[in-house]
Amino acid sequence: MALRIIGCGNVDRGDDAAGLLVARRLHALGVETLAVEIIEHSGESFSLMDRWAGFENIILVDATAPSGKPGQVQVWNARVERLPEDVFPCSTHAFGVREAVELARTMNRLPQTLLIYGIEGKQFSFAAPLSAEVERAVASVVERLVTQVSESLIHNPQRSPGDNLS
Numbered sequence: 001m002a003l004r005i006i007g008c009g010n011v012d013r014g015d016d017a018a019g020l021l022v023a024r025r026l027h028a029l030g031v032e033t034l035a036v037e038i039i040e041h042s043g044e045s046f047s048l049m050d051r052w053a054g055f056e057n058i059i060l061v062d063a064t065a066p067s068g069k070p071g072q073v074q075v076w077n078a079r080v081e082r083l084p085e086d087v088f089p090c091s092t093h094a095f096g097v098r099e100a101v102e103l104a105r106t107m108n109r110l111p112q113t114l115l116i117y118g119i120e121g122k123q124f125s126f127a128a129p130l131s132a133e134v135e136r137a138v139a140s141v142v143e144r145l146v147t148q149v150s151e152s153l154i155h156n157p158q159r160s161p162g163d164n165l166s
Helices: 014-028 045-052 097-106 132-155
Strands: 003-008 036-041 057-064 073-077 113-120
Touching (some): 014 113, 045 097, 113 132
Parallel strands (some): 003 057
16 A cells, blocks of 8 residues: 555543544445555554655645644645744643654655644543534535545556645
8 A cells, every 4th residue: 555644642631533534434444445555543642653654645634733723724734834832832742843854854764745734622631522613624625635645546546645745
């Protein structure tokens, strides 16, 4: 498989579950039948780098720090731009998504394509519910990813779904 989608987060911390929920919904929709591998991950950097090893195309989905626009979705192409420090702060991990990307960049271990979907969270406290804004954003990201994977197969049926992501 040339494309792996990684949903990051913690289901016990409110909006931090966003990436995991995207992965679970994609799995429930059967996106894996389109030659896409979907996994869930905590977001811990060293382990995260291992999860994209061997894959040319990675899409990673995670919650981002609050900045006043809960549910806002941003997409970064990590091959061509650095992730902002204030968007992916280290939370419960010693090192997180941003640190994994920048360490992999330094070590020349970034995949060919690394798209990061960030869903701005609102509440991250233990046992907090998912906010309504993030719930809507999760649904939107799922729809976008299903469309992206499907369109790449329609335009190039002989190629893998990840071949047109960059």
